[in-house]
Amino acid sequence: MKKSENQTTLTITGAEAVVKSLLEEGVKDIFGYPGGSIMPVYDALYDYHDQLHHILVRHEQGAIHAAQAYARVTGKAGVCIVTSGPGSTNLTTGLADAMMDSTPVVCISGQVAAGLLGTDAFQETDIIGISMPVTKWNTQVTKAEDIPAAIAKAFYIARSGRPGPVLVDITKNAQFGKLEFSYKPCTFIRSYRPFIEPDISAINQAADLINNAKKPYVLFGQGVILANAEEEFKKFIEKGDIPAAWTLLGLSALPTNHPLNVGMLGMHGNYGPNLLTNECDVLIAVGMRFDDRVTGDVSRFAKQAKVIHMEIDPAEINKNVKADVAIPGSVKDTLPLLTERIKQGNHTEWIRQFRDLYKIEYEKVISKVLHPESKGITMPEVIHLLAEKTEGDAILVTDVGQHQMMGARYFRFNKTRSLVTSGGLGTMGFGLPAGLGAKIGSPDRTVITIVGDGGFQMTMQEMGTIFQTGAAVKIVLMNNNFLGMVRQWQELFFDKRYASTELINPDFIKLSEGFRIPAARVSERSKLSEAIDTMLAHQGPYLLEVMVEKEGNVFPMVPAGAAVSEIMLEPKKS
Amino acid sequence: MIQEFTITAFSENQIGLLNRITNLFTRRHLNIESLTVGESAIKGVHKFTIVVRATREQVEKVTKQIEKLVEVLKAFYLAEDEVIHQEIALYKVRTESLTQSNRFEAIMREHNARILELTPKYTVIEKTGHKEDTQKLFQELDQFGVLQFTRSGRIAVTRSNYEYLTAYLKEIEKFNEQNS
Numbered sequence A: 001m002k003k004s005e006n007q008t009t010l011t012i013t014g015a016e017a018v019v020k021s022l023l024e025e026g027v028k029d030i031f032g033y034p035g036g037s038i039m040p041v042y043d044a045l046y047d048y049h050d051q052l053h054h055i056l057v058r059h060e061q062g063a064i065h066a067a068q069a070y071a072r073v074t075g076k077a078g079v080c081i082v083t084s085g086p087g088s089t090n091l092t093t094g095l096a097d098a099m100m101d102s103t104p105v106v107c108i109s110g111q112v113a114a115g116l117l118g119t120d121a122f123q124e125t126d127i128i129g130i131s132m133p134v135t136k137w138n139t140q141v142t143k144a145e146d147i148p149a150a151i152a153k154a155f156y157i158a159r160s161g162r163p164g165p166v167l168v169d170i171t172k173n174a175q176f177g178k179l180e181f182s183y184k185p186c187t188f189i190r191s192y193r194p195f196i197e198p199d200i201s202a203i204n205q206a207a208d209l210i211n212n213a214k215k216p217y218v219l220f221g222q223g224v225i226l227a228n229a230e231e232e233f234k235k236f237i238e239k240g241d242i243p244a245a246w247t248l249l250g251l252s253a254l255p256t257n258h259p260l261n262v263g264m265l266g267m268h269g270n271y272g273p274n275l276l277t278n279e280c281d282v283l284i285a286v287g288m289r290f291d292d293r294v295t296g297d298v299s300r301f302a303k304q305a306k307v308i309h310m311e312i313d314p315a316e317i318n319k320n321v322k323a324d325v326a327i328p329g330s331v332k333d334t335l336p337l338l339t340e341r342i343k344q345g346n347h348t349e350w351i352r353q354f355r356d357l358y359k360i361e362y363e364k365v366i367s368k369v370l371h372p373e374s375k376g377i378t379m380p381e382v383i384h385l386l387a388e389k390t391e392g393d394a395i396l397v398t399d400v401g402q403h404q405m406m407g408a409r410y411f412r413f414n415k416t417r418s419l420v421t422s423g424g425l426g427t428m429g430f431g432l433p434a435g436l437g438a439k440i441g442s443p444d445r446t447v448i449t450i451v452g453d454g455g456f457q458m459t460m461q462e463m464g465t466i467f468q469t470g471a472a473v474k475i476v477l478m479n480n481n482f483l484g485m486v487r488q489w490q491e492l493f494f495d496k497r498y499a500s501t502e503l504i505n506p507d508f509i510k511l512s513e514g515f516r517i518p519a520a521r522v523s524e525r526s527k528l529s530e531a532i533d534t535m536l537a538h539q540g541p542y543l544l545e546v547m548v549e550k551e552g553n554v555f556p557m558v559p560a561g562a563a564v565s566e567i568m569l570e571p572k573k574s
Numbered sequence B: 001m002i003q004e005f006t007i008t009a010f011s012e013n014q015i016g017l018l019n020r021i022t023n024l025f026t027r028r029h030l031n032i033e034s035l036t037v038g039e040s041a042i043k044g045v046h047k048f049t050i051v052v053r054a055t056r057e058q059v060e061k062v063t064k065q066i067e068k069l070v071e072v073l074k075a076f077y078l079a080e081d082e083v084i085h086q087e088i089a090l091y092k093v094r095t096e097s098l099t100q101s102n103r104f105e106a107i108m109r110e111h112n113a114r115i116l117e118l119t120p121k122y123t124v125i126e127k128t129g130h131k132e133d134t135q136k137l138f139q140e141l142d143q144f145g146v147l148q149f150t151r152s153g154r155i156a157v158t159r160s161n162y163e164y165l166t167a168y169l170k171e172i173e174k175f176n177e178q179n180s
């Protein structure tokens, strides 16, 4: 970043200052949609189109999901820009999603002129009030000269500490107004302290617990990725010889084939990782927040274990699970200090327990869905083939539902920042625009978006954006003619009363072709492999509709309200 | 166990912050018993005093969430026995009914209340104390017909002689100097 001390100042409009501030922050791509209250900024963008690439989405929700995915794969803040009123209210789902999943996103919204605030002017919405609970920070700017500082602060807050979405609402008069432009990146806010000094005595205590543990067990989350601490993390578990299981958002921080990677936690996680949570003696949570989808019944979660919680957000410590040793701070700082203090471990026997349970899961669940006897294609078959053909190097983006859980369970990852999914909020409609954002952020990698027939129809207008940008997103639409995940719950817990979960669908191939994106449908197992090859070999975006079995279920499953150790491998026989 | 706690938060003076803070109570379905906001001894720093009835665990969590807000400098919570607190109450009573009673002077004395304004029509009485105290006076005066009654939110100081905020502000200014 440039130091701007010797920079001569320059009189420009607020709108141009928005653009120049973004450039100062190193922004290259922005996702947005124009409208009355943001037109001056769009006008300024016109002059900078060779420096700032604007992607015109088809709905503002698409803009923010794309920006989220961009942030997740690049590690930079995603940026989106919208008009006032409906433009900004359309962002709210994405803001809530980014807030839950700690994604750095900077949103810039236009607002009616300051003099009209509070008058119910055309397209005036109190977006500051609306977005308050779903942003890490937000602010309204009513004067041109305040724009650079507000944007600088926005980027600093979005990216630092536990990242999150921020919103800067800029009134139209501020965009038209003039200012002397000079840019100073923000590095300090008195009331905000993202940096936490590691607590050495807590780290010593943790090391002591780990050194005396017979069955230490690591649960890791997105904190590892957000801190860029993948290497530090690997060193830690390798030295301690500690088995490690991931939360949905922690996925891809550790390569799938790492010998200490024992699988996924939570409701549809693996058998061993869930069962052994209630058997370990020391549980080390690294950059995760004990979401209820991970803990099941929290009152019966790892009660036998001493809990060490390493987490950047102090408000997460003792929120859901009581920590015996709390280590607040970035795991980038705290992990090496802990690694230094632990002894070389050897937990072969303990790790074998995970492997043995995996064998049981393999026999009872995995082999059955990967090599089914039934005629219908299963989702895991598709995911497994995709993983094999991309050799674990692709980015997997998902929507929400059964295919999401199957994607997490059966895809393979060699590289970090390779899974983009809506975890905390579980936002259907996330997948397609997120696929676009991931591809824009990572143009050199294969990006596969898997979506259900339900979720696809929530944001399918972004097919238009994908076509317009030419982003080579590989869309795999798993069509089971149901809102599959809800149908699964109805089957298991509501006596198969399939209330409003059956979908009579459009012709997705024609639809895709209507958007000028080539598409193919596959319904037979024998044609699946070839169909995937064709999709991957195609130069541009491509949609592959796979007709999967209608009533497939995701197992194992920790039923809502059950303890993780009550994980079921198959439906209860009634 | 549900108890009364006083949460104190110091913040920058930022539009909308009060909303952000009260939102944190709303989403947990916690009812704010009393809320006082004003400038603290340090210029530009606002002080929130919030009284809430909840379990210690709930209060601890909500306090952490408050402190997490970007514009909040520091937030802490204290149990009933860790604070000295007061509220102020004003009572407006018809003067005529007071003068007809021979108990009035005794009531004022017993309750340590004082008269702020006296006109032929009405009398305004002031009392500071805990809520129970100001409530008790209200009940006594009600026999004369209270025309208006109002009670402020709580203000509080801690029993410990440590001033959390000043020390904290010094510490962060030092941190900033070292790191910039």
Ligand SMILES: Cc1ncc(C[n+]2csc(CCOP(=O)(O)OP(=O)(O)O)c2C)c(N)n1
Residues within 6 Å of the ligand: A399, A400, A401, A402, A403, A404, A426, A427, A428, A429, A451, A452, A453, A454, A455, A456, A478, A480, A482, A483, A484, A485, A486
């Ligand atoms: C916006 C939104 N609305 C509703 C839900 C509830 N929900 C969770 S999964 C699901 C079904 C998804 O069906 P589909 O997209 O076909 O995917 P599948 O489960 O079949 O893979 C629903 C309705 C949600 N997560 N998000």
